[in-house]
Amino acid sequence: MVVLELYTSQGCSSCPPADKILTELSKHDDVIGLGLHVDYWDYLGWKDKFAQAKFSKRQSTYNTILSTRYRLVTPQMIVHGVGQVAGGTGKSPRLIEDYIAKARALKERAVLNIARHNKTLTVQLDKASAPVGRSRVQLVYFKPMERVKIGHGENGGRTIEYTNVVSQWETIAQWNGSTPLNLTYDLERDEPLAVIVQGEKLGPILAARKLQ
Numbered sequence: 001m002v003v004l005e006l007y008t009s010q011g012c013s014s015c016p017p018a019d020k021i022l023t024e025l026s027k028h029d030d031v032i033g034l035g036l037h038v039d040y041w042d043y044l045g046w047k048d049k050f051a052q053a054k055f056s057k058r059q060s061t062y063n064t065i066l067s068t069r070y071r072l073v074t075p076q077m078i079v080h081g082v083g084q085v086a087g088g089t090g091k092s093p094r095l096i097e098d099y100i101a102k103a104r105a106l107k108e109r110a111v112l113n114i115a116r117h118n119k120t121l122t123v124q125l126d127k128a129s130a131p132v133g134r135s136r137v138q139l140v141y142f143k144p145m146e147r148v149k150i151g152h153g154e155n156g157g158r159t160i161e162y163t164n165v166v167s168q169w170e171t172i173a174q175w176n177g178s179t180p181l182n183l184t185y186d187l188e189r190d191e192p193l194a195v196i197v198q199g200e201k202l203g204p205i206l207a208a209r210k211l212q
Contacts, residue, residue, distance in 0.1 A: 001208040002103045003196060004033045004096075005078040007059045008162075010048040011041030013154035014088035018075030021093055023163040030104065032194050032210050034142055035165045040072055046153030050146070050165050058169075061202055079103060081198060081205045103205075110135075110177075112207035114195045121185040123173070123195060125207075131178035132206055133199060139185065140194040141168040144212075167191060174200075 006022045008015045019035070026033030037050035038059060062078050063070045068086070070076070076086040083099035085092050109132050113124040123137060143165045150158050168189070175181045175197065187193075194210040 001210070002031050002100050003080050003194075003205045003208045004031060004100075006033070006035050007038055007055065007074055007076045007078070008035055009038050009041040009051065009074050010148060010150050010155060010160065011044050011046045011153040012074045015075045016155070016158070016160055017088050018077065018092065019160065019162055021096065022077075023161070025096070025100070026163050031100070032196075032208055033164050034140060034194070035162055036169075037162075037165065038072070038074060041074065041153070044153045046150060046156065049148070050162070050167070054169070055166070058202075065202055080106075081203050108207045109204075110197050110207040112195065112197055112209050114209045114211060116187065116193075116211050119187045121187050121193070121195075123181070123183050123185065125175060125181040125197065127178055128207075131176075133177045135175045135177050135197055135199050135206060136171045137173040137175055137181070137183075138196045138198060139168075139170055139172045140166055140196060141189050141191045142166050142194070144192060164192075 022033045025031050036055040037048050038056040039051035039053050073086045078084050079099035080103040085095045109128050111126045111128050115122050146162045146165050172185050173183055192212045196208045197206040
């Protein structure tokens, strides 16, 4: 599975085209598209109700490790933890597709299986071949579609649909990257979810699965 993280905001006039791109790409069975709303646009007169400061922090960390010229910019798509496309230019869809193609060509570096039974999530994780180093098992809850009428700010007066809006992102386990890990986790929400395995300091996605 290829993971797309779109950093977006209801207060950014350049974001709606990127939001639409995420909607289209999320229709692919092998893509996990996630919309992370950042909070640094809220001062312009419209508070994004989906925004979380920790999403802004995650984006800033990516831009540090990916050595971009940005710290915080919207829209920005992070592709599988290794590629990024920022801004609302006409070249963005092609660049994103190129990164997705490269991610599809890579073999997952971890074997991940997940299942949900009532309120319990089970996770089975092992290395695919060589050890991958210390990693985090992350649980992501998301809302499949949200429609928002925006009252003020750069998008004031518009009604925008958002796809796979992330409502919670947390680390539920640490993995040593070499021996099998089996865990159960009590779920707090009935929302669709994804489990993403990634290095301790972000970087490449090692494996990912989703449950609708």
